[in-house]
Structure formats: structure tokens, C-alpha cells
Amino acid sequence: MTLFDTLQTSLRTVISYRIRSVLIVLAMSLGVAAVVILTALGDGARNFVINQFSSIGTNLLVVLPGRAETTGSFPGAVLGQTPRDLTLHDAQLLGRLPQVKRYAPLSIGAAELSIPNRLREVTVLGSNADLIPIRHMKLAQGSFLQHGSGRSAQIVLGAKIANEFFPRIPAIGQHIRLGDSRFLVSGILAPQGESMGFNTDEIVIIPVDYAQVLFNTTSLFRILVEAKNHGQIESTKQAILAALKQSHDGENDSTVITQDAILATFDRILEALTLAVAGIAAISLIVAGILVMNVMLVAVNQRTAEIGLLKAIGATSMDIRRLFFTEAAWLSLVGALLGFIFGQLGSLLIRIAYPQLPAWAPVWASLAAIGIALFTGIAASTLPAVKASRLNPVTALGKK
Amino acid sequence: MIRLIDITRTFKMGEQTVLALNQINLNITSGEYVSIMGPSGSGKSTLLNIIGLLDQPDAGRYELDGKVVTELTEVEQAQIRREKIGFVFQSFHLIPRLTAAENIELPLTLDGVPVSERKIRVQNALQAFELEQRANHRPSELSGGQRQRVAIARATIMQPSVILADEPTGNLDHKIGAEVMVLLEKLQQHGTTLIMVTHDRELGARATRQIAMRDGKIISDQTHDPV
Secondary structure, eight states, X not given: OOHHHHHHHHHHHHHHSHHHHHHHHHHHHHHHHHHHXXXXXXXXXXXXXXXXXXXXXXXXXXXXXXXOOOOOOOHHHHTTOOOOOEEHHHHHHHHTSTTEEEEEEEEEEEEEEEETXXXXXXXXXXXXXXXXXXXXXXXXXXXXXXXXXXXXXXXXXOHHHHHHHOSSSOOTTOEXXXXXXXXXXXXXXXXXXXXXXXXXXXXXXXXXXHHHHHHTOOEESEEEEEESSGGGHHHHHHHHHHHHHHHTTTOOOEEEEESHHHHHHHXXXXXXXXXXXXXXXXXXXXXXXXXXXXXXXHHHHHTHHXXXXXXXXXXXXXXXXXXXXXXXXXXXXXXXXXXXXXXXXXXXXXHHHOTTSOOOOOHHHHHHHHHHHHHHHHHHTHXXXXXXXTOOHHHHHHOX | OEEEEEEEEEEXXXXXXXXXXXXXXXXXXXXXXXXXXXXXXXXXXXXXXHHTTSSOOSEEEEEETTEEOTTSOHHHHHHHHHHHXXXXXXXXXXXXXXXXXXXXXXXXXXXXXXXXXXHHHHHHHHHXXXXXXXXXXXXXXXXXXXXXXXXXXXXXXXXXXXXXXXXTTTTSOHHHHHHHHHHHHHHHHTXXXXXXXXXXXXXXXXXXXXXXXXXXXXXXXXXXXXX
């Protein structure tokens, strides 16, 4: 019997036992769909976390002054030598590194913000125009600190501050007093709430030079650096440290924090979770496989006389084995493909219901689900197929 | 040409050993019309199964067309069943899921005959057995006589040299049974060996050679001139 005829004959058998086939295909497809949907959820959660991080910026490196390390008690340490500060000069130096896309110096302090009949103490951020893209902030109105306008006294207000100081008139273009200087309101931040430790709705941002003058300091609180791409984080970190070491007379006195370490941990946890869930779902596939075995055993019993006849008209044991084998293979294949489609539809529904959750089943999970379904289905049919092929034709024909 | 030498077949029934065939010696030449008669348990069906290579003897030698077939492998025996032997059963043994045409086509499919040739041969067989109108009907939609005609068409589609019929009219009424017999005898007249097992004396008497069996032995073997 040719392979094509075998496949065709067994497909016809599958179709003719309609209810049985539909049920077994359903069982198989539910197993596959479970794997696809659950891994889509797991991987979606993983990507959700990564997206949250990248909303802060996954390519972000934070440079801070000082260095936390244990050293021996040498004279310098005994003298309590303080680390060199980070300066605007350092920030500009980092901006020239080839791995660095952009940077934003950060100077932080508090000052009194006032207009006639309004007054409050606010957190002041001194930075440059690149702070917005680096921190993925959004402006509600106006413009941010203009590039190359470090000398003009502009101020960007947090959403809540703007609302409190100018509840009735447009804030843009108004003058406002911060400390002893007058600033022109150029933009208002979109409400964002808490992010990285402070509430951006209640801050004001001014050019970094003004901030340094205001706080009477030359040092920076942080330098935020964005690497050109994610793969270069580590080399960027090294380049920053080297540049700062050179600028600080060979002293290794800065620290660079990347988000990668934290992100990698989350990534591992959620990937393990996805795997565990996929494993649990895969059990249902094995159950489906056993179901296939049961159904095929029943089929052998049901079709005993038929097997006897096939032998009488010249089928070899191999032909019979292959017929039962391919029958199970069809059931598994259709179940697996249908399950894949169900799974994709399920994932789509999840994505529609929770748009922020990117519930896409990873390719490996879909392939593994289909593979396991086919494997268990076909493996489970081995026993029935062999049983069928070993039937004695005389007794088989005698059975009604 | 069928040659059985000292064929013995025993069955175990619980503790007892039943001697179904006891050193049978039998020669059947090509084109003969043989009926095997005897009461149930006389071994006539076992003899037919052994001739049809469905059953293996415990002892003895079976030559088919000069070839010792008792020593062949399972695959080789299946090939001989496919090519040289056609079975007709009392209960037809059609596959209920398949149409009449597909049931007839089955031996060709097993033999790996190309589809285009299969279609032609099946069409010819449907014509020869007057089943053209029933080609696409399932066995459940056919009458008993039609079912047996499909079964005979299936048995002959490979143009076997031997047709083995086990009570071919057992499930049919007298008139239809007679029609089926005419069909089988027509095949025999065209040169096919026809061996038929029956316990119907009248039916057995139609054969030119009549073998009677009892307790696993041939008790009489008579050849008559055709009626």
C-alpha cells in the first residue's frame, strides 16, 4: 500500500467516525491551546515588565559620584578623603563618548516658587533638553528647555504646580519667581505621577546652569546617560568609568548603575514562571495522548472483523500498523493545528481585553506544544497499531 | 494447482486439543470446481483457511502452483493472498464506511496499483457485476444479493487463480443465492479454480468435484461430469 493511499484511507476513516474524531481532536486541541495561551500570558507578563522598565529607559545608565567599596586602611582613607564631585564638564565629556546617544545632567535642590499671592517650596531639577527623551517624559503644553538656550531663564512646571499657580489663566508665557530669579514658564509636564522616587507632577525643571547658581554649587547630583543600543550597555559603562577616571586624575571615584541587573532578574523569574506554566499545560497534552491510545484500542476492537478482512485480501501486518498509526497521526495533527489556532485566538482575546499585556505566545512554546501533541498521539497509537497487526485473521474474521 | 501433503492442524480448546485437520492429502488442479461439505466441526472451514493462507498448518506441506507456501514469510504470504486468492464470505465482510466501488477497489489499493488504472478496473468490475447504479452506495444501502456481488467483484478484481467461497449463499434467500452461484460458476468456467465450503447438499451437488469431510478427515472425494 502506498503512503499516499495509507494517508487517504486513514483520513477517510477519521472523517467517517465523526463524533469520536471531533471529541479526540477537541481534547488534543484544548491541550495545545492551553500551552499556547498560558505561555502567551507568561511571556506577556515578562514583556510587560520589560516595557515598564523601558518606559524609564532600558538603555539608561545612571552615573553618580562616589564609589562604594571596601578598602584597606591606608592613609588616604584615614584622612577621610572625599570623592571628587561630578561636574558639568564631566557630563559634557560623557556626551562625547561614541557609545552615548545623549545625556542629561541632573542637579537637584529645593527652592521657593512664588508669584504675587502664591508661594510654595518645590523640588527643583536642573537639567538640559535631553531629559525629556531620556526619561520618557511627556509635555502637556508648551516647549521644554530649548537646546542651546542654557542661558535663558526658562522653567517647566509639573502638572500640579501649574494648576495651583495658574488655575485660571494659561501658564505658558507667565513669569514666575524661583528663589531670587525670575523665570519664564515655557512648558508644563503631562501628569505622570510617581516615577523613580519622586512625583514629577510637583517639580519644576530649569536649565542646569541656573540650578547650579541657585543652589550655589558646581557639582551634579546625577548624570543620566542613554546608550546607543541595548547590547552596548556594558561597554558604555566601562567607557564612562574610564573617561571619568581620566578626568578625575586617575581616581576611580564614580559609580555607574545600569537597569540590566534588575531587569535580568525579573526576566529570569518570569521566564521560569512561563516554563512552569507551560509544563503544567503540557500534562494535559499527555492526557490527550492517553485518550488517543484509548480511542485507538477501542477502534481495534470495533474493527476486528475489518482487520481480518484486510488480511484476507492481502494486507500485510505493516499495512495494518500503518493504517492505525496514520489514523492517530491525523487526529493528533488536526488537534494540534486546531489547538494552535485556538491558542492564538485566545491570546488575541487577552490582548484585546488587556491591551497593556503583550500576550504573544513565544514561538518555541507553540512549536513545542504542536510537537508534543504529535509525539504523544503517535506514540500512544503504537500499542493499538501493533495489537491490530498481530490479530489472527481467522479469529478476526469470525468476530462480528 | 493446489497440493496438500499430510496437512495437520490442531486447536487448543482449554485443556483439550482438537484435531481440526488430520493428515489431509489433497490435489486440486487449476480450473476445478470443488465443493467441500461436512457437518460443523468437520474441519472444512479450517481446510479452506489453510488453502487461503489465512491459517498455518502445524504439520505438512502446502504447494501452490509448484511453490511451497508454508515456508514463506508473512509478507510473501500476504502477496500471494493478494495476487492469487479471492475470498467470498458468508457475511460478505464489506467495509461499512466505504462505497461499493471503494470496497471493490481495496485489493488494488493494497497492491499499490496507480489510481488511474484502479478507476478503470473498478469501472469494468462494476459493469461486469451489474453494480454501476450502486457504485456510490454504502453496503448498508445495498440488498444482500448486491452486497455479495460487491464482495465477489472485490474477490476477483485482482484476477486470482483461486476463489475460496465459505458458504457464499448462507445469508441469502434461495433465488438470490442461485443468482450468486451462477456468477461464481461463470468465473469458474473462465478458468478460475472455485473451491466452496457449504453444508447445503443441493449447493454442493452443483460442483464437479465433491469432497465430504468428517472429524478432520476426507471421507469421500467424488468427481462427476458437469450437469
